[in-house]
Amino acid sequence: MKVEIYSDIACPWCYVGKSRFERALAAFPQGESVEVVYRPFQLDPTAPERPRPHREVLAAKFGPQAVAMDDRLAQLGAAEGLTFDFDTVLENNSLLAHRLLRFALDTYGPAAQTRLKGRLMTGHFGEGLDIGDRAALTDTAVAAGLDRDAVTVFLAGDELRDEVVADIDEARRMGITAVPTFVFEGKWAVQGGQETSVFLQALEQVAKETAVQAPAPAAEADDACVDGVCAVPAADGTPAVTNG
Template sequence: MKVEIYSDIACPWCYVGKTRFERALAAFPKGSSVEVVYRPFQLDPSAPHEARPHHEVLAAKFGARAAAMDRQIAALGAEEGIAFEFDTVLENNSLLAHRLLRFTLEEYGPEAQVRLKGRLMAGHFGEGMDIGDHEHLTDAAVAVGLDRDAVAAFLSGDELHDEVLDDIDEARRLGITAVPTFVFEGKWAVQGGQETSVFLQALEQVARDTAAEHAAEDAALATDDAGACADGVCEVPAADGGAAR
């Protein structure tokens, strides 16, 4: 099974969703066979490329409600084992970090990408990491097993810039307007940082539906084969374009 997760690094509900989904994956009997890939999404693509204190950014968007919003998500995070230290959070444009995640996927594989996603979220929300800073991003990548020189070289250029922007545009074309969104097998979607039980039910349901589809395909193939060999012989194309028996 493949699960594609559309999320932004600077999205607290994405962090909650990631934590709950991974807990469900650990409880899913076939969890080790599930491939998880993170896809980029930007809640604020117009955000400036400079670090700003979280409280200032949130207050500019939501006014007096900002502090209460932070308290609510911090309390929820504590229940999930997540440390939301909003006093130290720095907001920045997340495009560079998304490029690094795409680079990690292509060069190191999905498991390394998942590890880096977790490191970036933990750093951003709990350690004052600037997700637009080359040194901070490099340190995060090295912490999860990537090569420092390769990461530094990548971040110094513009590789995968257009590709990541295309991925973000594709997400919107698919109708994804809010994150996190979890897409199972390219067909079924679960939106939001749902409870662990909801993710577990989704994994189990998709596994059943996929197995049923495969069984139906196998049955149809068996029927087709039976028809082609109904006379005890099977027809194959002959070299001259005719049929050989």
């Protein structure tokens, strides 16, 4: 079975969803035979390529409710064993990090890509990692098992940029406007940071070649992160997800 996970490093619900999905995978009897591939998605492809304090960015978008949004996620993350330290989070354009994830996949395989994804999200949300800083990304990649010299050379150029942009465009053509979105066998989709039990049910049903229809959480446009998803507006202004 192949599961393609569309997510953005800067999406907190993608971090939660990753954790819950991995617990489901560990509980799934055929878990070791499941190939997990991370696909790129950018909630804000126009974000400037420079670090900005998360608190300031969110406050500019959502005003006074921004702190409450962060507090809710921090509490939820703690219950999941995840650290959200929003005082240290730096917002930056995520394209460079997505390129690095694609490099890890193409060069080292899905397991290495998954390790790197975890390191990036842990660093971004809990350790003040600047996902647009090449030196910081290199150190993170090395910690995930990638070769320092190879990563340094890769990040110095534009290799795989067009491929990553094409993948992001393809996701939008598929109707994916909210992340995380988990696509099973290219046919069935589960949207949002669902409970572990939902992901386990999806794995079991897809293993039986039965379509899964998990409840899709409500989401708001304008790259808000609420109720299990982070969303950007679709053409009609509402989030959408493909079910095959």
